[in-house]
Amino acid sequence: MTHVHMRQGPNGLQIDDQTAAGIEQWCQHFDSVTFYGILLEASAGPSSTAWVDTHEGPIGEKAKLVALPYAYGLSKMARAFRKVRAELRGAIPRHRHLCFTLGNAIGDWPAVAAFEAIRQKRRYAAWIDRVESSIVRNKFAGSPVKRLAAEMVLPLTEGCTRYLVSKSAVALLQGGDSYEHYARSASDPHCTYDTHTHACEAIATGELVRKQARALAGEPLNIVYVGRATAMKGPFDWLDTLHRLACAQIPFTATWIGDGPDLPAIKTHAAGLGLADVVQFPGFEANRDGLLRRLKDSDLLLFCHKTPESARCLIEALVCGCPIVGYASAYPRGLVQEHGGGALAPQNDVAALAERIVRLNEDRGALAGLIGQAAASGALYNEDAVYAHRAELMRRA
Secondary structure: OOOOEEEEEOOEEEEEHHHHHHHHHHHHHOOOEEEEEEEOOHHHOOOOOOEEEOOOHHHHHHEEEEEEEOOOOHHHHHHHHHHHHHHHHHHHHHOOOOEEEOOOOOOOHHHHHHHHHHHOOOOOEEEEOEOHHHHHHHHOOOOHHHHHHHHHHHHHHHHHHHHHHHHOOEEEEEHHHHHHHHHHHOOOEEEEOOOOOOHHHOOOHHHHHHHHHHHHOOOOEEEEEEOOOOHHHOHHHHHHHHHHHHHOOOOEEEEEEOOOOOHHHHHHHHHHOOOOOOEEEEEOOOOHHHHHHHHHOOOEEEEOOOOOEOOHHHHHHHHOOOOEEEEOOHHHHHHHOOOOOEEEEOOOOHHHHHHHHHHHHHOHHHHHHHHHHHHHHHOOOOHHHHHHHHHHHHOOO
């Protein structure tokens, strides 16, 4: 049971393409799958999500999708609570394995399901993919009133999440940041990862050699980021880091791939810094092969994440032999701890981050080595391997 959004399509419920790939994986590991998500409201507006139908293929054959009402807000949750709780109360005894993706308390149907599982004395797996309290604080950082209101609610939501994690039979904590934050609350915690890249999509040996040769030849740096243009991704730090490179006369081009609410402001900021000629904002990239090609053609992925999250783009970059260069936290450190492929700076330290890139530009041998290390780290992460690991853990519940 998750917080994944669904919508009604002409052939029934639709979900995003990556979630669909995940459900297909679950269908390989379990005889049947019931997947609960959240139905988008009609007023949700346009979305760049790549929606797919679910009535055919492995999902249509082995999976049942159930859409629960969108209830992020006390009044919305109160109106739907009795009906949804009855649905979940009846569903729990019908399933052998239970897994709930925990996040918030208000509007969080997986948390309601977990409380019901406890009441029925059922074992369950708790799945957490980010530290919600840090994300909420970052979201309202510029609004003192909303931040104060959030601070009054966060102890309740954080306490609720930790309680449900403590009652779980197994905790699937996605990435080092989630693991570091919640592991002490769980009886059986495990650090897991999420990716939808396949082994066949990894950068080929010949491509890797050519990429390293390009770096050694001293070509201008090709810098990329893939993600939503929103505050938690640190887009203004990203641009300020690039501005420092420009001031240091480091030749480069940079691309931010993705849309989001802050995109107009980011473009304005880039122009104000004099970066309009070297930074591109092509928007959302729906073509997966095209996205991976951009990562394979890039010398590094620059990230400035402001909150503890398990951003999938870091894994995708490594798979493509693209070093990850950005703010340090447990998640990126964990990704590269075995084979390397990352250059990390203290959180929110734009000057230190820019300096990491300046050094790589000056020492092209180090950059070429980092590219090779990134590819070695990326080989550890593919969809089949990470889902097999999580399925094994889920069977314990």
